[in-house]
Amino acid sequence: MSSFKQEGGDWTRFRQLGPHVEIDFHVDPRTYERPRHPGEYDKRMSEARDRALQALKDAYNSGTPWVILVHGWSTSRPGRTTIRSVIRDLMKSTDSTPYVVKKDSIQHESVFVAAIRPNPAKKRP
Numbered sequence: 101m102s103s104f105k106q107e108g109g110d111w112t113r114f115r116q117l118g119p120h121v122e123i124d125f126h127v128d129p130r131t132y133e134r135p136r137h138p139g140e141y142d143k144r145m146s147e148a149r150d151r152a153l154q155a156l157k158d159a160y161n162s163g164t165p166w167v168i169l170v171h172g173w174s175t176s177r178p179g180r181t182t183i184r185s186v187i188r189d190l191m192k193s194t195d196s197t198p199y200v201v202k203k204d205s206i207q208h209e210s211v212f213v214a215a216i217r218p219n220p221a222k223k224r225p
């Protein structure tokens with residue numbers, strides 16, 4: 101059983117939770133456009149994990165209470181991992197634990213909403 105809340109429906113409603121950072125894994129962060137030449141698959145998956153973990157760290161350090169990771173609906177199949185599974189694996193891992201309150205986080209079919217731990221050194225926005 102997952103330690104996350106499970107929700108469906110229109111994911112954009114999570115934007116109303118309060119101050120947040122939204123990371124869209126369908127858009128290249130350097131150009132803000134959809135990638136035309138996605139490059140090496142494993143490299144893209146590794147970069148997605150690194151980008152998501154950095155977003156969690158940055159939110160914790162800045163006192164931002166929510167991170168919305170838009171990963172899409174694609175599911176993994178033998179021999180192929182998707183960004184969705186990379187994000188879900190990261191959220192289950194101990195790497196995310198210092199930054200995320202897992203019981204308050206939301207697993208949705210196309211996004212993951214990470215509830216960020218309060219940082220005692222920062223006031224929440």
